[in-house]
Amino acid sequence: MRADAQRNYDRLVAAARSAFAEQGADAALDDIAQRAGVGNATLYRHFPTRQALLEAVFRDHIDALCHRAGELTAAPSPGAALKEWLGEVIAYGSAERGLAAALGEDGSSCRAAVFEAAQGLLTRAQEAGEVRREVSVGQVFKLVNAVALVTETEPDPAGQAAGLLDLVFHGLAA
Amino acid sequence: MRADAQRNYDRLVAAARSAFAEQGADAALDDIAQRAGVGNATLYRHFPTRQALLEAVFRDHIDALCHRAGELTAAPSPGAALKEWLGEVIAYGSAERGLAAALGEDGSSCRAAVFEAAQGLLTRAQEAGEVRREVSVGQVFKLVNAVALVTETEPDPAGQAAGLLDLVFHGLAA
């Protein structure tokens, strides 16, 4: 990749990160290009879809979450580990508006990575008899994602999300 | 209200109903006006916000849900009654895309009516010891609304929603 292309790429991601944080996942793309000091078409060259841009912005977070899932797989209580991890997923989601959108979309590569990480924690919690057998990762994730989506526009998103997650998790328990 | 104004109002609601059903809650307003055979500005005269139009379209459903809540208050098992009712809320939501959007918005008058109806069922279920005391109507509704939102774009929304509602309801249980 040419040096100027790399520079533009980085600027776009940085501009998008702050735009998404301020205005949500539907921030205007032209605005993002302008903040980055770049022509709008350049944004499209690098990121053919808004989804691609969202994924680039949140890739670090996603990676961190996946890594964290690996750590928690070794935790003593599998049920508590799952709950802890879901809480962190939501915390990221409400801290940085738009993450939920990035994860919710179907084709997303982020989604695949996070799903895989979640599967490990879920299976372990189920084998320990702490979570109901018939629950699927897809269901867990839909609920968690739903909680993040519904709370992100509310006042005190973290507090609201925590309360709802308590209920959701109680629902998962065996 | 003048006769032609009334006629236009009705046409707009009918056109909006089918447009929302086909294209979701973000159907183009110009398109709706055109289907109704009415100038686009007339739509704004009658419905200053998209929210107002959504509420007009779903008012019948909302009224039916509120009425149903009244009936279920007399049902033998308060817990089952609440679950039954939440299931019907979601069924409306996934049958007619956009209802969830109509209910999710904060200022919505629909929201107030439905909240009140839900409060009766919830309180009764709590007093019967079937639902956890610390759960609020707001929380129940956020979860149910979240389930409707997350499932409405999936294949088999009704089935998915039913599975998630099972989990959610299990989480509410005392």
Next chain:
DNA sequence: ACCTGAACACCGTTCAAGT
């Protein structure tokens, strides 16, 4: 190769002009 601004299409919103 990569970048750019302009052009186009689309949609929401407002307004001056009509009846």
Next chain:
DNA sequence: ACCTGAACACCGTTCAAGT
């Protein structure tokens, strides 16, 4: 009063022209 189409502003997407 109420309705209308046109005008405007905004945003996403594409393209011909530049380096």
